[in-house]
Amino acid sequence: MNYLDEFLLIAISHFFAVASPGPDFALVLKQSIQKGRNNALVTSAGIATGILVHVSYCVLGVAIVISQSPTVFAALKYLAAAYLAYIGVMALRAKPADQQAQRVQTNTQAESMVKAFSRGFLVNALNPKATLFFLSLFTLVISVETPITVQVGYGLYMAVATLVWFSFLSIVLSRSKVRAFFLRAGHWFDRGIGVVLIGLAIRVVWV
Template sequence: MLLLDGIHDLPLFIAAGLLLNITPGADIALIAARSGAQGFRAGAAAALGVGAGCMLHAAAAALGLSALLAGSATAFDVIRWIGAAYLVWLGISMLRTKSTSGGDSAAVASVPPARFGRVFLQGFLTNALNPKVALFFLAFVPQFIAAGTPHKAQAFLVLGLIFNINGTLVNLGFAWGIAVLRARLAGGSGRCRWTLWLTRGVGALFVALGLRLGLAESPVR
């Protein structure tokens, strides 16, 4: 097929990509928190936002912008600090989640419902502001592109799209699973005390990830 010109070992790429997609990280944590707090539609919005951010990295890699980021310590640091600040801010907002008392005196999460557009944006920024995702595309994708092909940019985009579609399907499945668990544990009421700890736990994870990202050394120094 013309679209697959210059691409080799596609089944291996798909398998490796799926393994990477199920690896826990900030994206999965956000999807879990939103699905647990608001149900599948919110989790799906976060998953689609993550997918949009991932596609941005794939397009940037195809256009050579990621190579510029990888070669400039200043550019890498600016993006890294912005991404770290965003993760810490998002984490603190989740840690500030309040609890209320139900009829059985059990603490439940009182998470203000966020509009799906805002949840989508959170997913997008969580992924797009992580410069390590850009470096991942530069390191991983070229292994499946023939060195002599004249269609390297096209191959980058096609592989990025395949990786993104598979990742989005995995994330949507994960969002659905968390939403089903939420409904069962809440007895169909949509409220359950475990969502409070899930949201706060994800908040603590985001703060830790943000601090780790901000304190990490640039790989291009």
């Protein structure tokens, strides 16, 4: 109970951060519509695992190093922007798919699960805004007197909460009616997401 107030503040901050539109949301939306529910759920697991990366370096004290080293943070920012831009460009190159191509995509869906997980993991782990968020939590909200075990507990909670949130979105967005609507848009949907991802990459660099 000594850390209840601290936990509630972290939980509320995390909810608004994870619910706001960003690279994670855009990726889950794309995977849900284009690849289906299972793929999107695996992507969500990758995003949740990426959060553990941020928690790990914050708990270990690397957060202080990054916050005091503009060079390190700039490198992380450009790396994240490059990866988002890459995904966006690939989406912009999407072409109309006929029914046969869609059947092939469904049959090979299971083979893409490793890629789905890695996409989710990298998009979150390389997201500098996520870095800023966790730096803020672990340097401003969480007291230096809070035991490491409690801090790890906070991190595990945020990872699980992220998984639950994006899994919920995956289930909703991959429902047959919702998915059928977006599949009719086909390559136009992919290209739209591509523009969003490239825009996010540009924003990462310039903001």
